[in-house]
Amino acid sequence: MLTLEAPIVLLLLTAGISIYAWSNQDFMDSWILNPVEMNRRGEWYRLLTSGFLHADWMHLIFNMLAFYSFGRMVQDILVMASGTTVGLLQFLGLYLGGIIVSDLPTYFRHRTDPHYRSLGASGGVAAVIFASILFNPVGADGEGIRIFPIPIPIKPFIFGFLYLGYSYYMGRRRGDNINHDAHFYGALYGIILTLIYIPRVGIHFWSEIQRFIF
Numbered sequence: 001m002l003t004l005e006a007p008i009v010l011l012l013l014t015a016g017i018s019i020y021a022w023s024n025q026d027f028m029d030s031w032i033l034n035p036v037e038m039n040r041r042g043e044w045y046r047l048l049t050s051g052f053l054h055a056d057w058m059h060l061i062f063n064m065l066a067f068y069s070f071g072r073m074v075q076d077i078l079v080m081a082s083g084t085t086v087g088l089l090q091f092l093g094l095y096l097g098g099i100i101v102s103d104l105p106t107y108f109r110h111r112t113d114p115h116y117r118s119l120g121a122s123g124g125v126a127a128v129i130f131a132s133i134l135f136n137p138v139g140a141d142g143e144g145i146r147i148f149p150i151p152i153p154i155k156p157f158i159f160g161f162l163y164l165g166y167s168y169y170m171g172r173r174r175g176d177n178i179n180h181d182a183h184f185y186g187a188l189y190g191i192i193l194t195l196i197y198i199p200r201v202g203i204h205f206w207s208e209i210q211r212f213i214f
Helices: 006-022 025-031 035-041 046-052 057-082 084-110 122-135 156-173 180-197 201-213
Strands: none
Touching (some): 006 084, 025 046, 035 046, 035 084, 046 084, 057 084, 057 122, 057 180, 084 122, 084 180, 122 156, 122 180, 122 201, 156 201, 180 201
16 A cells, blocks of 8 residues: 555655756755755745755665665554554654754754755654664664664664764764754654654663663
């Protein structure tokens, strides 16, 4: 059923739009996150549309591979817990909402910077990944997950703590061209929204960690 393939539909849509934008600079410029233009013209749609753009093949493949790897499991759990229609809407709210919410701090920080641009689905991807960490904090059957470039399996909840710490630090440092704030706030959004959707998952998360540690 199409309603149970939202990650694939979003992946194909994102890939198609990104590839088209690479050959159409006017289109790229009209959809990219541009805080000054948003502030001047009220083009708030860019908070969402910038999530369907990527800088190059590596950026696109990395984001979509991570999204697909975790997205189907998250969608299936939401559908199982809330029903097909509500679960699908919750999944869309998690991913698309993660793109929008994670870009808000970037907008406020750069709304007077005429040279700043940002694009990519990282906020939405982070939201989905951290929802999956809440659902499965120690990995399937106790196994960890493999995250590039870490060469050995790592427990999802450990990866989550490291990811949040690194993203927060790099966001304050501003030492490269990566929007680490989108990663950090997208992850927080994913955690909060998942707990709103299914409050009992917080107890499950903590009990699984306790069982692993003790």
